[in-house]
Amino acid sequence: MQWYAVYTKPKREDAVAGSLENAGIEVFNPRLKQKKYMQGAYRNKISPLFPCYVFVKFEPETTSHMIKYTRGVKRVVGGDFPWPVSDEVIDLIRNQEEDGIIAIKPPQLKYGDSVAINDGPLAGLKGIFEKELSGQERVVLLLSAVEYQARVVVDKAFLVMA
Structure with missing residues (x-):
């Protein structure tokens, strides 16, 4: 068979x-x-x-x-x-x-990695990985906009390498 x-x-x-x-x-x-x-x-x-x-x-x-x-x-x-x-x-x-x-395991990231958010309320945005927060499920990203940069906290599972 x-x-x-x-x-x-x-x-x-x-x-x-x-x-x-x-x-x-x-x-x-x-x-x-x-x-x-x-x-x-x-x-x-x-x-x-x-x-x-x-x-x-x-x-x-x-x-x-x-x-x-x-x-x-x-x-x-x-x-x-x-x-x-x-x-x-x-x-x-x-x-x-x-x-x-x-x-699905989230990607292993290191400081400075370029990432894209593929799910959640910030889906479609790109940023630079800064650090993991406790529990390793959430991370801090530096998002770049036209005139400024902002730090955001997102779920690690929503990231893909850019």
Whole structure:
């Protein structure tokens, strides 16, 4: 048996995975943990690593019909001749998991690094890394504007190297 990618309806990954697992079919539905700014606070959000996709291990000749007609499934990637996903790719993703969830680690920064803010209320701004605050979740950046510079404190998870 080989792994195949199954395209699901939006936000139906868990339902599809549950239905197929209940039918005795092996399913891999990798999850991602990210810190997001929601409703005025920073919260950990767990969401699909690949939205609208789950990986399913099956024999296309015998199980394709059942997979295609599972509630929430749009199609098997590749149609009538599904495209296999190698075991190495599945293993690579699984090796990144901890307790079934992949966590994105913020970049390791040093004084003077140029960074961009990719989430939160200051998304889109660029600055220079100055220092980490206690707990290593928040950092101080020096933002440059046209005529002045300002220091701001942002969540480290919102930064990418610029």
